[in-house]
Amino acid sequence: MSNLLEKASIITTPTAYSDGVLHSVKPSESPYADFTFTRNNPGTRVNASGNIESIGVDLPRIDYRGGSGSLLLEPQATNTATDSNDFSQGTIFVTSGNPSLTSATLTSAQATSPDGTNNAWKLADNNDGNTGQCSVNYFNADVISENYNTVSLFVKKQGDNDWMYINNVGYDTASRSWFNISNGTLGTVASGHTASIDDYGNGWYRIAITFTTEIDLNGGINIRLATSNNDTLILRDGTNGAYIYGLQAESHATRQYATSYIPTSGSPQTRGEDLAASAGSSDLISSTEGVLYAEIAALSNNLSHRRISLSDGTLNNLVYISFDTNSNTILVNANGKILNYTVSDETEFHKVAVLYNSTAPKLFINGVLRETETAMNPITALNQVRFDGGVGNNRFIGKVKCVAVFKEALTDSELTCLTTPNISRIFNDRVLWDGGIIESLECVTL
Helix, strand or coil, rough: CHHHHHHHCEECCCCCCCCCCEEECCCCCCCCEEEEEEEEEEEEECCCCCCCEEEECCCCCEECCCCEEEECCCCCCCEECCCCEEECCCCCCCCCCCCCEECCEEEEEEEEECCCEEEEEECCCCCCCCEEEEEEEEHHHCCCCCCEEEEEEEEEECCCCCCCEEEECCCCCCEEEECCCCCCEEECCCCCCEEEEEEEEECCEEEEEEECCCCEEEEEEEEEEEECCCCCCCCCCCCCEEEEEEEEEEEEECCHHHHCCCCCCCCCCECCCCCCCCCCCCCCCCCCCCEEEEEECCCCCCCEEEEEEEECCCCEEEEEEECCCCCCEEEECCEEEEEECCCCCCCCCCEEEECCCCCCEEEEEECEEEECCCCCCCCCCCCEECCCCCCCCCCEEEEEEEEEEEEECCCCCHHHHHHCCCCECCCCECCCCCCCCCCCCCECCC
16 A cells, blocks of 8 residues: 555644644644644643643643543533532532532542542441432522533442432422443433433543423432432442542533533632634645545534534635534535535544545545545635634534644545554654554554
8 A cells, every 4th residue: 555654734633732732743844834722711631640630721631531632622611510529518500509418428538539639528328227318419409491401420439339320309300310330331311311421440430411491490409329220219238338529510501411520619610612723824735635634523412513624714615524413423525515424423533534626525434435426616725724614613522633634635545544443644754643652654453
């Protein structure tokens, strides 16, 4: 196979972020075609050591959850839990009462939390010998009508029980969803909930529910221990418990998932939107043919447009890769020619390449040609790579391991190599970063 050594024009990967710039791996000389980045509040990430840490204002976040780094781009979000890691006080959502306990004990500083310090709490049954509930509760919690209300926290198995569940009560519909905190799987999810459980390493999982309500806007949230799926009662014999950390409560008109952890201490806190501004140069990007490549994952299957584009700053000359409004669909636009493919799960990483030329645009995903067209509208004067739809619309929300632009069309075999999972690539004398793996000078199976 011919290599791709001299065909890459711009490659942007998670490297060299200390100055707030997303540096292109090539070119190595001016014009650099770097992205600029802004976020008007600190944000958190999982660092290379596996711990949650804060990243300062206007610095991109390279998140290593799952083991390899990717650029994390999130929308603005607010944690309304006023004391995110103090389960003895604080309110949630619009307002609520302070937390209370049901037949439980709560002790601070009992284990190393996901941020690497000894600040996790222990929630345990009170050992009264009775059978019943065991929980920490937030009662009289007011929410906004028809908003999506998300409650999340980090949990770790400590006692004999393998399960926890989150219950919302007093709103339009009472609902419960169960989480296996021993193996990180979902149990029964209520019909009125969207639920998730995510592995944060060292036995820690982040569990979350999202619910809506229209009429009854005052209710309660219960975080409860359980011994099995669908069970609501436990024998309180002193053997049941879990470590807990990092409560988050978010309310949004359209967003149905928990965003990254926002620490609070006494009041709600907002993390600004991650914004990566355009990069590019007419000297680096061919005006008539080439390839736009991205290795990306969505934050959720939320049926919205989230795009990475190559354009001239208008909608007249435009190529983009997008998560689409159809479920788990990756869509590309090659100057008016639409190609798409449905993947099994858009929240997993996918390697996507769109070839554009004067005759036949092509879409490759994960090593396979998924769709092609027989004609294409002429393209001229492409000079900008953007994390949006080309003119500031449909900003990309998700995780990015790489964005690359090739100044000439690649062959089908090169595009297969470029997009195949577990294949390493390199362009010119610069490594295309791929999860921290050091690649050889040709396509090789890892």
